[in-house]
Each structure stands twice: as structure tokens, then as C-alpha cells.
Amino acid sequence: xxxSAMILLAHGSSDARWRAPFEALERDLxxxxxxxxxLAFMELSEPSLETRVAELLAQGISEIEVLPLxxxxxxxxxxxxxxxxxxxxxxxxxxxxxxxxxxxxxxFVDALAGIIESxxxxx
Amino acid sequence: xxxSAMILLAHGSSDARWRAPFEALERDLxxxxxxxxxLAFMELSEPSLETRVAELLAQGISEIEVLPLxxxxxxxxxxxxxxxxxxxxxxxxxxxxxxxxxxxxxxFVDALAGIIESxxxxx
Numbered sequence: 001x002x003x004s005a006m007i008l009l010a011h012g013s014s015d016a017r018w019r020a021p022f023e024a025l026e027r028d029l030x031x032x033x034x035x036x037x038x039l040a041f042m043e044l045s046e047p048s049l050e051t052r053v054a055e056l057l058a059q060g061i062s063e064i065e066v067l068p069l070x071x072x073x074x075x076x077x078x079x080x081x082x083x084x085x086x087x088x089x090x091x092x093x094x095x096x097x098x099x100x101x102x103x104x105x106x107x108f109v110d111a112l113a114g115i116i117e118s119x120x121x122x123x
Numbered sequence: 124x125x126x127s128a129m130i131l132l133a134h135g136s137s138d139a140r141w142r143a144p145f146e147a148l149e150r151d152l153x154x155x156x157x158x159x160x161x162l163a164f165m166e167l168s169e170p171s172l173e174t175r176v177a178e179l180l181a182q183g184i185s186e187i188e189v190l191p192l193x194x195x196x197x198x199x200x201x202x203x204x205x206x207x208x209x210x211x212x213x214x215x216x217x218x219x220x221x222x223x224x225x226x227x228x229x230x231f232v233d234a235l236a237g238i239i240e241s242x243x244x245x246x
Contacts, residue, residue, distance in 0.1 A: 006239055010194065018197035021227055025235065032236045065242055069194055069226075071133065074141035102238060103192075104144055111234035112148065113155045115225060116129060119188055 004063035005036040005056050007049065009081065011070065012041030019045055022069065036061065042081060049081075053088050053096070062094045071103030127186035128159040128179050130172065132204065134193065135164030142168055145192065159184065165204060172204075176211050176219070185217045194226030 008029070010022045019041070026039040036059075040052040047055075049066070056064055066085065068077055077098075085096045102108050131152070133145045142164070149162040159182075163175040170178075172189070179187055189208065191200055200221075208219045225231050 006242065013197055015197050017201075018195045021195040021224075025226075025232060028232055029236055029239060033239045037239060067239065067242070071192055072141045072144040074136055074138050078140075099242065101144075102235060103148070105234075105238050107234040107237045107241075108231070109148060109151055111228075111230040112225060113152055114230045115228050116152060116156045116160060116190065118230075119129065119190070119222065 003059070003061040004065070005038065005061045006033075007052050007056075007064055007066045008037060008039045009049065009066050009068045009070075010039065010041055011076065012044040014044050025069070040066075042076060042084070049084050050088055053092060053094055057092060057094060064094060065097045065099055067099045068101040070101040073101055073104070077101060126182070126184040127188070128161065128184045129156075130175050130179075130187060130189045131160060131162045132172065132189050132191045132193075133162065133164050134199070135167040137167050148192070163189075165199060165207070172207050173211055176215060176217055180215060180217060187217060188220045188222055190222045191224040193224040196224055196227070200224060 008022070008026060013019060022039055026037065030037050036056070038052050038056070040047050040049045042049070053064060068081065070077055082098060085098055088094065089096050131145070131149060136142060145162055149160065153160050159179070161175050161179070163170050163172045165172070176187060191204065193200055205221060208221055211217065212219050
């Protein structure tokens with residue numbers, strides 16, 4: 001059976017305080033799901049997508065889904081990230097699949113409604 | 124009773140395709156919660172925070188919470204947005220409260236775990 005994994009893809013920043021919540025997400029989520037979940041950054045900070053794919057391949061994992069921790073698909077997700085993934089897939093024996101950004105999943109919209117409701121009830 | 128509302132604050136972009144999912148969120152969420160919920164952009168696109176606060180004040184609403192549609196609090200949420208809110212609150216009879224970014228709410232982490240699990244089960 002081909003081993004699969006998921007990369008959570010964040011934008012990236014040189015600001016360690018910006019990166020910290022994403023690193024916390026990776027730590028919180030990894031034990032909650034039953035395949036490897038790792039964090040990568042699109043730019044400005046490591047680990048990059050390329051780094052993560054190489055690590056996963058070294059573990060024998062060649063089917064990788066990439067879930068963008070973005071609310072919306074702007075130019076980065078329409079052009080830059082597909083370009084990065086294509087370049088990686090040409091150079092490595094790996095299947096990469098780019099998912100919709102989390103902001104467009106119904107579960108996210110439900111969570112947001114819940115957060116707003118909980119604030120309403122705090123009044 | 125003082126009327127209250129919530130502003131969903133997104134980064135903003137000159138790219139209408141980037142803005143569209145946020146506008147969809149506003150449309151989806153407004154009927155699901157029992158106080159006014161409107162969208163504003165921090166920069167690069169309208170409506171701005173200032174525009175939204177003026178509209179809400181014109182409706183007699185002066186208690187406003189601002190929920191950042193950001194995953195992490197970088198410089199924008201630590202400096203730029205508080206600066207914008209302070210300037211507005213000095214100029215207008217309004218109470219503004221900046222909430223943690225949605226990415227740091229437990230409901231968001233739960234939603235993300237659910238999205239990853241649903242992908243795992245698609246395999």
C-alpha cells in the first residue's frame with residue numbers, strides 16, 4: 001500500500017511570532033489524525049514544500065496532499081504554489097495533490113459561525 | 124440596551140478573486156448569527172474598518188467586536204490593526220474590541236482536524 005501524508009501549507013514569514021501558531025497547529029493536529037501531517041511554508045521561512053517532500057520521500061511516503069492554510073485562493077494558490085508543486089513533481093517520484101484552501105471548506109464556515117455565536121453569548 | 128455587532132476583518136487585496144471567498148463568508152454567516160456581522164478589509168480594498176464603523180454607528184450600533192480572519196497575529200494584528208482601531212475610537216463614539224485571530228480559536232483547530240480526517244477517509 002502506498003503511504004500517504006498531508007502537508008499543511010502556510011504562507012510563511014520571517015517573523016517567528018507569526019510562525020508560532022502554525023507550529024502549534026502542527027503539534028496539536030499530528031496526534032489527532034491517522035496519517036503523517038507536517039507543516040511547510042510557501043516562502044520566507046523553512047521548512048519549504050521541497051524540504052518536506054524530500055523528508056516524506058525518505059520515509060517512503062510518495063502520495064502527498066497539500067492543504068493550504070489560507071482563507072482564499074489568490075495569486076499564491078492559483079500560480080505560485082502550483083508552480084512549486086509542478087517543479088517538485090518533475091524532479092521527484094511523488095504524487096502531489098493541492099486541496100482547496102481551508103477557508104473554503106464547509107467545516108471552516110461552521111467553525112466560524114460557532115466562534116461568532118460564542119461571542120454573541122458572551123455579551 | 125447598547126446594540127452590538129461584529130466585524131470580520133480580512134487582510135484585503137486588489138484581487139477580486141481573492142476577496143470573493145470572504146464576501147461569500149459574510150453572506151453565509153450573516154443569517155446564521157443573531158447580531159449584525161459585516162466584513163471589512165485591513166488594506167488594499169473597501170470596505171475599510173473605518174467605513175464599516177461609520178455604517179454601524181449610523182445604525183445606532185456602538186459596541187463592535189473585530190474578529191480577524193487571520194491564522195496568526197503577525198505585525199498586522201499586533202501593530203497596524205490596533206493602530207487603526209485606536210484612531211477610529213478617538214474620532215468616533217464607539218467601543219471597539221479586537222479579538223484573537225480565528226486561527227487561534229479551539230473551534231478552528233477542531234475544524235481543521237475534521238477536514239484532515241475527512242481527507243484521510245477519502246483515501
